[in-house]
Amino acid sequence: MSRSVTSAAPADACPPSKGVPARSLSAALLQRDLRLMLRRRGEAALPLGFFLVVAGLQPLGISPEAQLLRQIGPGLLWVAALLAALLPLPALFALDHADGTLEQMLLSEEPLWQLALAKAAAHWLGSGAPLVLLSPLLGLLYGLEGEELLVLALGLLIGTPVLSLIGALGAALTTGLRSAGALILLLVLPLLAPVLIFGAGAVLAVQAGQSAAPHLSLLGAELILAAVATPFLIAQALRISLE
Amino acid sequence: MNTVALRPPWRLFSLSAPAHFYRATEAVSPLLWATCLVLAAVGLWMGFVVAPTDATQGEAYRIIFIHVPAAWLSMVLYLAMAFWAVLGWAWKVRMASMLARAIAPTGALFTVVALWTGALWGKPTWGTYWVWDARLTSELILLFLYLGYLALVESIDEPRRGDQAGALLALVGAINVPVIYFSVKWWNTLHQGATVSMNAAPKMAGTMLTAMLLMTLACWAYAFAVVFARARAIAVEREAEHQWVAALTRPMEKSA
Numbered sequence: 001m002s003r004s005v006t007s008a009a010p011a012d013a014c015p016p017s018k019g020v021p022a023r024s025l026s027a028a029l030l031q032r033d034l035r036l037m038l039r040r041r042g043e044a045a046l047p048l049g050f051f052l053v054v055a056g057l058q059p060l061g062i063s064p065e066a067q068l069l070r071q072i073g074p075g076l077l078w079v080a081a082l083l084a085a086l087l088p089l090p091a092l093f094a095l096d097h098a099d100g101t102l103e104q105m106l107l108s109e110e111p112l113w114q115l116a117l118a119k120a121a122a123h124w125l126g127s128g129a130p131l132v133l134l135s136p137l138l139g140l141l142y143g144l145e146g147e148e149l150l151v152l153a154l155g156l157l158i159g160t161p162v163l164s165l166i167g168a169l170g171a172a173l174t175t176g177l178r179s180a181g182a183l184i185l186l187l188v189l190p191l192l193a194p195v196l197i198f199g200a201g202a203v204l205a206v207q208a209g210q211s212a213a214p215h216l217s218l219l220g221a222e223l224i225l226a227a228v229a230t231p232f233l234i235a236q237a238l239r240i241s242l243e
Numbered sequence: 244m245n246t247v248a249l250r251p252p253w254r255l256f257s258l259s260a261p262a263h264f265y266r267a268t269e270a271v272s273p274l275l276w277a278t279c280l281v282l283a284a285v286g287l288w289m290g291f292v293v294a295p296t297d298a299t300q301g302e303a304y305r306i307i308f309i310h311v312p313a314a315w316l317s318m319v320l321y322l323a324m325a326f327w328a329v330l331g332w333a334w335k336v337r338m339a340s341m342l343a344r345a346i347a348p349t350g351a352l353f354t355v356v357a358l359w360t361g362a363l364w365g366k367p368t369w370g371t372y373w374v375w376d377a378r379l380t381s382e383l384i385l386l387f388l389y390l391g392y393l394a395l396v397e398s399i400d401e402p403r404r405g406d407q408a409g410a411l412l413a414l415v416g417a418i419n420v421p422v423i424y425f426s427v428k429w430w431n432t433l434h435q436g437a438t439v440s441m442n443a444a445p446k447m448a449g450t451m452l453t454a455m456l457l458m459t460l461a462c463w464a465y466a467f468a469v470v471f472a473r474a475r476a477i478a479v480e481r482e483a484e485h486q487w488v489a490a491l492t493r494p495m496e497k498s499a
Binding site: 169173174177178179183186187189190191193194197198201218222229233236237240241243 | 384387388390391394395398399403404407408411412415416418419422423426427429430
């Protein structure tokens with residue numbers, strides 16, 4: 001952490017070294033976030049545990065009937081993934097905000113949107129990626145099979161980065177607020193309705209004997225839109241929060 | 244800063260000064276309320292007394308005289324809120340940010356009214372208070388967007404930061420509204436086949452249309468009046484230190 005702070009010293013303190021940066025700050029930031037995650041494995045695995053428990057307990061509240069579970073399984077798994085991905089968001093910028101790293105990020109030469117993208121990527125690698133890997137296993141619990149499992153994982157692979165990007169925007173907007181946790185959910189969940197619809201819809205389409213391609217394409221379009229727009233918006237939101 | 248005594252000539256951006264905004268909206272306020280009351284009275288009378296009973300829906304259809312204007316305003320007000328919020332954020336227009344905040348509760352109110360009356364209309368007509376129709380669902384999500392905006396700006400103590408964060412959120416929400424609408428629409432058609440559609444409603448009689456237009460105008464007048472009143476309150480609260488507010492509070496001494 002100390003390295004990223006020193007390398008992000010105010011621009012006027014050292015002459016701009018534009019030519020060959022030894023390693024970009026955003027790469028260092030990503031590496032640091034991942035390292036922190038690995039050092040606190042229990043904490044980092046919480047979203048995954050949450051996903052497992054929610055997905056595993058839902059049938060107890062609904063019905064053990066195989067046909068019904070097969071029908072609602074994709075939706076339930078997607079909702080569980082959505083909530084699990086949002087779980088670690090309040091902490092995304094909070095620690096950096098608390099120890100002043102965030103202010104240094106704002107002052108650094110590197111464009112803030114790249115740093116924002118690095119933070120979102122770290123969030124995705126910590127929450128979204130494990131969910132993608134684990135989802136086929138949980139799909140089996142709901143009686144999904146073959147292509148359905150594949151499409152479920154593929155949909156999550158395309159969709160969870162959108163959750164991370166838009167989630168990071170919510171986290172940036174609420175940085176430093178008292179009620180950030182609940183607020184992020186309220187801000188972000190309505191915006192994620194399309195992702196939920198297309199993600200679960202892809203699996204349902206396969207179940208109905210149709211192609212999942214339209215849903216996955218629309219999910220991909222969402223991802224492109226989010227990837228293009230949100231890094232700048234996150235950067236703006238961080239500037240607003242720290243002004 | 245803004246001296247009330249000077250009274251500079253009116254220009255396009257005159258109203259962006261809180262002092263002018265305050266005076267101008269206070270002057271038109273009684274007019275707006277009167278318009279609202281008169282139009283609402285006439286519109287309701289036409290809608291509930293003059294307009295004929297609907298051939299297929301019976302008397303229950305009459306709720307559309309409140310429902311349609313409310314639904315329309317709920318959407319327009321969100322766009323208006325986003326517009327003013329972004330204007331206030333990008334060009335640092337204080338009054339625009341205050342106006343955006345003033346619009347939000349009224350927009351949320353109209354959204355609730357639209358959902359509520361829609362449910363009341365749905366029960367006798369569709370046989371259920373709620374269907375996951377594209378319009379209903381996106382209206383519900385619109386309510387969530389309003390609540391998110393309100394919650395965000397309320398939980399930020401510093402007004403300027405609240406304005407800016409709210410503007411960013413409103414902007415993202417405004418961009419997302421069409422995406423949400425179409426995704427819900429496709430979701431609905433893909434899952435439930437042909438549900439009840441409001442597109443199939445029969446052509447309207449002339450009096451029904453007139454009543455609806457009157458009610459729409461009444462709702463607009465109400466929205467303007469109440470948003471202006473709220474914006475005035477916000478302006479006075481935020482600019483309590485300014486001279487123009489001080490001048491407001493002692494008009495008697497001045498004239499004496």
